[in-house]
Amino acid sequence: MNTVSTDDRYLHKKFIGPYILKKTLGIGAIGKVKLAYHSKTNKKVSVKIIRKILFSKKPDLKIKIHREISVMKLMFHPHIIKIFDVLEDSTYLFLVIEYASHGELFNYLVKKGQLHNREALCFFQQIVSGIEYCHRYRICHRDLKLENILLDKIQTIKIADFGMASLNVSNELLKTFCGSPHYASPEVFSNEPYDGMKADIWSCGVILYALLTGKLPFDEENDNMKRLFNKIRFESLSIPDTIFPECKDLLLSIFIIDPSKRITLFKIKTSLWYKSLPLRRTCRNNFLENIHVTTIQNPVFIPDPDIIKFLVPLRLVSDQSVLIKVLCAKEPNLVRILYRQLEWRKMKMDSLQNDIIYKAIKRRKKLLKKKVYIKKKEIHSKIEIWKQPYKFKNYVVVKLLIKITISFFFSLDGITLCPLTSCCFIT
Structure with missing residues (x-):
């Protein structure tokens, strides 16, 4: 820091x-x-x-x-x-x-009441793309809700607030209840050990339902938690007929009580409704950094202290000394993968924030403007030269032009094409 x-x-x-x-x-x-x-x-x-x-x-x-x-x-x-x-x-x-200048997706939805199918799907594709990226790094958000999804000036989705996030290491189940009860999956609500990634998928389903209908799928007056839990756990979900049949199928496959039978992100991406709208460029690419295999395989003997500072709070190991030993190990491991990712990101962010690079970009823009001005002057000077009287004593240009004409001869038998070629000299 x-x-x-x-x-x-x-x-x-x-x-x-x-x-x-x-x-x-x-x-x-x-x-x-x-x-x-x-x-x-x-x-x-x-x-x-x-x-x-x-x-x-x-x-x-x-x-x-x-x-x-x-x-x-x-x-x-x-x-x-x-x-x-x-x-x-x-x-x-x-x-x-x-x-994110346009604020929370929640406020956007309140203003509009509910979204049309196309707009809701566009937002949902972006949310799925971001969550898939998190899950590839074994990161569970655990607090996905409309208030934690922001919009920038061009209404691009930005998933925020990772205060409840946790690393799902070696498929270990999580135990802490967190997040909003209205978006929480049944297994989280019942304080059972749960898979954070499966819980995130349930929350995505709640967000999608809210976008299409303008209300939460599971709600209870006066926030009675016991009744809310019973609704989530035991009552069948009522889906309005205004929602497309393919989208209904997707929602029903998300809102499955048993997390082992709940749809995966991969199957969401291959569902008919999800594919009914072409993906944005930002959703087509998974944006997982292509960290070279050799960098993960090679031990880190002299780790960057700044990177170590950000690895320690993740609590992948007991303390910093153990963390350094793991980085020095011969076999590749998750700690080293995350270290290389932080190393790559540091380089990327340094290039974005570097004043030297910013000055270089600014100088380049000035040079480009200057070159455009020079080119304009050159064009203007060439026009002036062209306007001058032609000097025959210096040179004579002779060009041979081939002129091709097509003549049509009409007769009783039909139309006959007859190509004629003529030559002329121009000086």
Whole structure:
């Protein structure tokens, strides 16, 4: 993490690191989220400001925040919110994340009431693409809901809030109940050990149903949790006739109580309704980084301290010393794969944030504009030369042009084509 020397007085100036803080986007239990601009690139970002004093009062909160940072650092996908930077001082922790200007999908749905089939499918394809990416890295979101899905300025889906995320390592079952009860799968609700990936698929189904109907599939007045659980567990789901039959089949295959029989992401992607709309480019590519096999096979003897900082909170091993030993092991392992992914992402994000690269791009644009201006001057000068009186004494150009004409001869028998060729000299 980068350290920024700042205090409350500095914060009042609305400037933190290279970012200029602007209006407040939201206020939560642990801090604020502010809109900010990069001072050099003018790029808009969101800055999550967390008071560090809360970490001493709630040690679990510190673990949760650092795990969220580590999980977000692992991912680089067009439908997952990006984390650009982590800054801190003695009082605050600043998470600089991607700015989604159109806010929550929940608010968008409230305004529209419900979405047409095509728009709902477009959003659903993007959500599935992002969740598939998470699952490839064994990351379970565990808190998927309309409020945690954001829209950018061109209404592209951005999955956010990985505070409840967990790594599903070696197919181990999870035990912690988390997320919103209305989006939670039956196995999560009943406090049984569960597969986080299967639970995410159930939540995706709840989101899809809400997009198409404008209401949640399982709801209860006064938020009576016992009745809500009984609805989810025992009552059959009522699907309106306005929903396409192929989509009905998909929803019914998602809302299966037994997680082992629940549809997989692969089968969702091959379903008739899902394929009825051409995929966006961002959904066609799975955006899994092609980390070279040799980099995973080769031991990491001198690990990057910054990367180690983000691997430790994932709790793949007991402590940092064990983590380093695992990275040095001969056999490839999940820890090394994640290390290489963080290494790749660090290089990628450094190139995006690097001031030198930004200056080079700016200089290149100026040069291109200058060349266009020079070309325009050259064209103008050539026109001026062409307008000058022709000087026969210098040279005479002789060109042989072949002129081909086709004549039509009409007779009683029909039409006859007769090609004629003629030559002429032009000087």
